[in-house]
Amino acid sequence: MTAAKLVATLGGAGLLRPGPGTWGSAVVLPLALLGPLPCLALAALLTLAGFWAAPRVLADAQEDPGWFVADEGAGMLLALAALPVASLPGILLAFALFRLLDIAKPWPVSWADAQPGALGVMLDDLVAGAIAAAALLGLVAAFPGVLA
Known part of the structure; x- marks a missing residue:
């Protein structure tokens, strides 16, 4: 397997069935234990790696x-970066x-998904992650300690 395919499949998680997207989301859940800033840094790193891998592994980057x-x-x-602490309730709610959001694709996730090439491949999940993070931050602000 090439380096680009390893990145694209998150070390093969994307090849698992059923629900490769669910497996791809689940494989990073233990990283919540590192805390918010490392999760944010890893999200940025994986975003860059994904943009690098996409044109290398997709014959038609439109899909x-x-x-x-x-x-x-x-x-x-x-x-996960929005969680103040890595608690099981918080991780499960973030997931x-x-x-x-990733499956239902409400606007603006659907708009991001419609973008061409690697941008559309990557952006819809980044928008879904940002919306989930905003919701979690709002929940924690409204109800401190709720996810502890």
């Missing part, structure tokens, strides 16, 4: 194949929110 899950990993890390 987002199920096995390309670097975008799910980056978006999930954005959501559920991100997957709901």
Whole structure:
């Protein structure tokens, strides 16, 4: 497997069935234990790596194949970065929110998904992750300690 394919599949998680996007999101969940800033830094790093890998592994970068899950990993890390502490309720809620947004694709996730090439492949999950993070930050602000 090439380096680009390893990045795109998050070390092969994207090749798991069923639900490769769910596997791609789940594989980064343990990284929540590192804390918010490392999750944010890893999201940025995985975003850059995903943009690097996309044109190298996709014959037609206009579509987002199920096995390309670097975008799910980056978006999930954005959501995890919003957690003040890595608690099981917080991680599960971040996961559920991100997957709901990624699957349902409400606006602006749907708009991002419609963008051409690697931008569309990566951007929809980054937007979903950012929305999930904003929701988690709002929940924690409104109800301090709720995810502890």
